[in-house]
Amino acid sequence: MCVVQVLACRARGLDESDECDRFDRLWALADEELVLDPLTTENDRATPAQPAVPAPSLLFTGSRPASPASTASASHLLPDPEKSRAVLFGVGAYAHLESLPGVPAGLRDLGAALAGPTGAFSSDHAQVMVDPGSATEILDVVQGASDTAEDTLLLYFSGHGLIDSHSGDLSLALPESRSEAEYTSLQYNWIRRAVLGSPARRKLVILDCCYSGRAASVMGGGTDPLPLITIAGTALITATNENRMALAPTGEPYTAFTGELIDILRHGVPDGPHVLDIDLIFDELRRRSVAKARPLPQMQHRGSMGRLPLATNPQYRAEPPS
DSSP states (O other): OHHHHHHHHHSTTOOHHHHHHHHHHHHHHHHHHHOSSTTOOTTOOOOTTSOOOOOOOEEEOSOOOOOHHHHSOOGGGSOOTTTOEEEEEEOSOOSSSOOOTHHHHHHHHHHHHHTSTTBSSOGGGEEEEESOSOHHHHHHHHHHHHHHOSSEEEEEEESOEEEOTTTOOEEEOOTTOBTTBGGGSEEHHHHHHHHHTOOOSEEEEEEESTTGGGGGSOTTOOSSOOOGGGSTTEEEEESSOTTOOOOOOTTOSSOHHHHHHHHHHHHOOTTOOSEEEHHHHHHHHHHHHHHTTOOOOEEEEOGGGGGOEEEEOTTOOOOOOO
């Protein structure tokens, strides 16, 4: 995708976004042909007739054509609530940075939606942390969820995102964080390490913060683990790209990204399928962002992870039997 972006920028008369969308759809369709089992993981072995082909990272920046598998009911893929874990954490009250009053309510209401009647998680295994005191407090909870999740692991952060001045990597701002002192923030790399080490079959990280697109790659080029989507069964959704600010509109009860996600989970998608998977949710998030001229969310995932359901659709209407 990076190669396509560079070539599209250099070519005259081509729109970079359109060319990336075309490439994304082509590669996604080719990837679908390689996935024989929607639950394929990195431990699966290819048969002699179907040699193993490593699927590269895909950056989804627009809608993709729905396939029969993605539009059909995916209830058989719903996470097992007893074997899945969700941790939502974030900061609304900052000592040295601008406060984000919509974060606490957003985290609590999003947690309630994910673990509610239409959500895919159990309230017993969905933890919400507002204004955590330290990086250690967060990482202890994240590591515990990572170690015990067997089906699906979901991690969600909402707050300020900062850029490390030395490596260029993303850091998550804590209540006492200072923008000029990198050591006061939680490096995203520690979250990524916990996710990559989890035995969960499916892993989803969602970041609602400024510069969150930097989580899509190892910006510093060090020896840390590769981006999440180099491992099958992982997905990353970010509120914006690597260079843009996220949005917390004045007077609105939530941040822009979290608010739209809550609304989708609570009220569903008109004329949508029975189950809301992350591909459909992302497309709806992006459509709403375009309509409101707000920062565009980004997504990366491998193969069939886009079909991971997060909730049932409250607006689903089954067709009467013929």
